[in-house]
Amino acid sequence: MKKNGGGIEETLIDYPAIGTETTAFVGEEMLAKGSKKTVNAISLKYTTSVGLLGSYTFSPGIYTQVGYSGNKVFYAPTNYGMVQKSTLADPYGGMYIDHNEKEICGVSAFGGTVCSDADYDITKHTNNDMLSFQQTLLYSGKIGNKVNISYREFSNNKARPAFSNDVEYDLNESNVIGYKGALLEIINATNQSIKYKVLKNFR
Numbered sequence: 001m002k003k004n005g006g007g008i009e010e011t012l013i014d015y016p017a018i019g020t021e022t023t024a025f026v027g028e029e030m031l032a033k034g035s036k037k038t039v040n041a042i043s044l045k046y047t048t049s050v051g052l053l054g055s056y057t058f059s060p061g062i063y064t065q066v067g068y069s070g071n072k073v074f075y076a077p078t079n080y081g082m083v084q085k086s087t088l089a090d091p092y093g094g095m096y097i098d099h100n101e102k103e104i105c106g107v108s109a110f111g112g113t114v115c116s117d118a119d120y121d122i123t124k125h126t127n128n129d130m131l132s133f134q135q136t137l138l139y140s141g142k143i144g145n146k147v148n149i150s151y152r153e154f155s156n157n158k159a160r161p162a163f164s165n166d167v168e169y170d171l172n173e174s175n176v177i178g179y180k181g182a183l184l185e186i187i188n189a190t191n192q193s194i195k196y197k198v199l200k201n202f203r
Helices: none
Strands: 009-015 021-025 029-044 048-050 056-058 061-069 072-077 083-085 092-098 103-108 113-117 120-125 133-143 146-155 165-170 176-179 182-189 193-200
Touching: 021 029, 029 072, 029 182, 029 193, 048 103, 048 113, 056 092, 056 103, 061 120, 083 092, 133 182, 133 193, 146 176
Parallel strands: none
Antiparallel strands: 009 029, 021 193, 029 061, 029 120, 029 133, 048 056, 056 083, 061 072, 072 092, 092 103, 103 113, 133 146, 146 165, 176 182, 182 193
């Protein structure tokens, strides 16, 4: 089996579009920039058992591609998919889809294979740990005519504490605020929400 070959694609996150009026509520992202990766996957529609005694049972959900061999494409369950082994079955070793036959097959740790027809869709999936890097500004509320903004950086979906900061801006001085090259024009702000326009995203 060749590892992966899962059609991993990287997509840039750049939200919202520059010049667009946007509203965010307290605790929500006002600005986000970064990248995420998606991988080939299948979405299994129904619970599917393979083998005479239901050796392996695959629950509905998402299974992401981990490798391939000819027409056989190997997948692993995500948090949204699950594999159960029956009591008498050999230890579970993996699973693959034969896209030509539309079959799902369970493979034992000893190399034995059992298959069954399957109903699934081919899709793309982004795991949480595939959010490789992201910068965000969050709205944290308003006191008087000052707005509080939180900056956060995430790497592999984990916050980087050393790169987090809370900043207060006085709207009496200017209705344009900036952080790390990003510029936002504040149109209206309350303790519940903020309406703004992005003039420039992070550098």
